[in-house]
Amino acid sequence: MNCPDCDGNINVPADASVGEIVSCPDCGADFEIAKKGGSIELKQAETVGEDWGE
């Protein structure tokens, strides 16, 4: 898939699941694998929040 930011090529592993994070090897941006309708898309990953953790 192409990076929504820089159009670089992002390799989404065949066994990846919705909710996983992939990174663009060109620009380093993180994206979350999401499902829209029946197809997979990349959406901007949330940044680390103040309440994130264990």
Added chain:
Amino acid sequence: MSKISIVFDRVRAEEKMLQKEAESLGYDTTSIDAKTTRFSTESKKSDYDFGNVVLERCVSYYRGLHFTACLEFLGIPVINTFEVANNCGNKMLTSLLLSKNKVPTPKTYFSFSAEAARENLDKVGYPLVIKPIVGSWGRSVVPLKDKDTVDALFEIREYTDGPHDRIFYLQEMVKRPPRDLRAIIVGDEVVAAMYRKSSGFKTNIALGADAELCKITKEIEDLCVRASKAVGGGILGIDMMEDEKRGLVVHEVNNTVEFKGLAKVATKNIPKTMVEFAVNSVRK
């Protein structure tokens, strides 16, 4: 056949391991994205298909906590419960519960303004460690060794002025070796423990501390069970320090414990134990 749901907001290795083990055990397993799920005051249990039990695994504490409230509103069992998540997600509540239940824990001082926090520091003396009451991975945990550091940090808090910035949680700096202990407890069973070694002040794995498997002694087991009971029980990560004089003290209890690293070296199957506990908890 039991059905189990794993609620996530970001799929990490832990959530994939839980899904795999639940499927291997033969349970109908679904992963549900908290970010795309909706509830209302009119919602009914029959509107959803969460199955017999839910493992709440959100990386965002508040998202997971409020999602759990909605699930419990519908009458769906959740591991961990809202009460436990609330008790563990807020360090002040955890400290109070540990102390109330006579679980050894570092001395901790609470105040609700910068002025009162300074009075605490003046009375107790340096150093103390300031921690945000909500937060993880060692974020904003700062040793306060002198007045200059306090002035700088409290000034920043005045400007950021988040709701939690008005709660000052100051903890004694425990004299300990350059490591702490993390144990994972599932129900009454301590399934694995590790030392977290660091040359720096913080020993969080997320910050690069080294993990080393730790033998589960009777002392560790007893302390973990008591700490778990103090906050309400469930699937928890108990953090302990080895105080020079008092022995082990519990300083934190984690509600959505991460176990990716520990799972690789532990003798017990951590995610499998967690899934079995969740399913068995609703069979009782």
